[in-house]
Amino acid sequence: MNRPIRRPGGRSADVRRRVLDAVVTQLVDHGYDGLSIDTVAASCGVHRTTVYRRWRDVGGLLADVLAEAAGDDWRPADTGTLDGDLAALNREVFAALTGDPPITTALIAASFRSARAAEALRAFWADRYDRCAVIVARAAGRSEIPAGTDARRLLVAATAPLYHELVLLRTGPDEGLADRAAADTAVAARAGAFVTGVVSPG
Amino acid sequence: MNRPIRRPGGRSADVRRRVLDAVVTQLVDHGYDGLSIDTVAASCGVHRTTVYRRWRDVGGLLADVLAEAAGDDWRPADTGTLDGDLAALNREVFAALTGDPPITTALIAASFRSARAAEALRAFWADRYDRCAVIVARAAGRSEIPAGTDARRLLVAATAPLYHELVLLRTGPDEGLADRAAADTAVAARAGAFVTGVVSPG
DNA sequence: ACTCTAATGCAACATGTGTAGCGTTAGGGG
DNA sequence: CCCCTAACGCTACACATGTTGCATTAGAGT
DSSP states (O other): OOOOOSOOSHHHHHHHHHHHHHHHHHHHHHTTTTOOHHHHHHHHTOOHHHHHHHHOSHHHHHHHHHHHHTTSOOOOOOOSSHHHHHHHHHHHHHHHHHOSSOHHHHHHHHHTTOHHHHHHHHHHHHHHHHHHHHHHHHHHHTTSSOTTBOHHHHHHHHHHHHHIIIIISOOOOOTTHHHHHHHHHHHHHHTTTTBTTOSOOO | OOOOOSOOSHHHHHHHHHHHHHHHHHHHHHTTTTOOHHHHHHHHTOOHHHHHHHHOSHHHHHHHHHHHHTTSOOOOOOOSSHHHHHHHHHHHHHHHHHOSSOHHHHHHHHHTTOHHHHHHHHHHHHHHHHHHHHHHHHHHHTTSSOTTBOHHHHHHHHHHHHHIIIIISOOOOOTTHHHHHHHHHHHHHHTTTTBTTOSOOO
16 A cells, blocks of 8 residues: 555554554644645644655555455345345445545545545445455345345346435435345346346346 | 626637647647646647636636536537447446547546535536436336436446546456446346445345 | 664755736627 | 727746655564
8 A cells, every 4th residue: 555664663553553543633633635745744743744655645555445445244234135244235325425524535536536546445445346246145145036046236226326326326315225225236136137137127 | 607707709719729639639639647738838839828817827727628528519429228328328438548649537636626616527427427317218218227226327337447447446447348337237237236226125 | 882775854956737817819790 | 091909928936745865763582
């Protein structure tokens, strides 16, 4: 992610922790616009050039924050039905995209300015979708949906409308959006969509 | 969009045309990173301060470009089937998102930096989805799908996976992506998804 | 402890971005 | 044709962003 530290002793580790904490604090208090190398450095008592050298730009800072966040033990909820699992997932996505402060939106915005932030976010989402594949496997195991259903394709179909409406189209946050997208996707899956190699099962 | 011009005579109109042309040229030649007020102004012989006063920032420039583009006479293709119409639409979206130079992606990136660009892009897409509603109306008229199907919800379901995969998840451009998303959405619509007020029709 | 040097702190510079004041130019209206 | 002034060009400034060279500090190995 960032430049390798060959002396991970007290000082370097302390600087990293102070800087990353300051990034989150700045993001929470003043949003993405109030986030810059200088403000972060000044707010945690680390010199500008140190931050520039280790993280290069704001995207690098957020990429490092994101790399830490990706190491958690998150798992999708198990509600017993495909509809319930997708709805639970979509409500989490919805909360992340409409939450205040808009940390997720800030990370997305940063991904358009920094290649490192883009790569970190790509890796983060790839990991999340991998973990969610179990939702589709469970549904197939219950014979709710066909055996050959493409997990990623189904999960993207369920979540993509949320990202599209809230992040790109910037629709006002509609409470029912998450559940509707989940239900529509479940209907599609039961009807035989998302099956690899099959274009038109009807 | 930009500051109103009370003297739309030769000079002001000429300046605007030269600047907007230069924006597109810069975008095509050097991408979004090579786009700044200064480079645009220098490349078309208009002074920096003039561009700053009339368009304020890069987002304002792109918003003006977008406003012109929104005034075209685009209509969705009529292929005779819902599958065909959605596939044709998705192929256009796919081409826009993977085209080189990445003008669409540049506009999306700008929308995260400038409120004016964000609003212009929002209005552009709202208009496009409105024009696409006829696709759903035609399908309902042919009794391919239920009468109460929500047009926007269906259209977002069809196109959102493309934006999500190509813009946010940054998946490598998969040729079959557009057709698969279109086919999956058509299956869902035929199965009774996207009907307003109905959560679980199955 | 002592040495070596990675990492940091510091100052100065270079560049990019945006603004303010003021004179100049040229379109619009009489 | 002449006047008025919106729009533009120019200079200078203010600030943010990012870089470079060098001195200083302190972790790591012996």
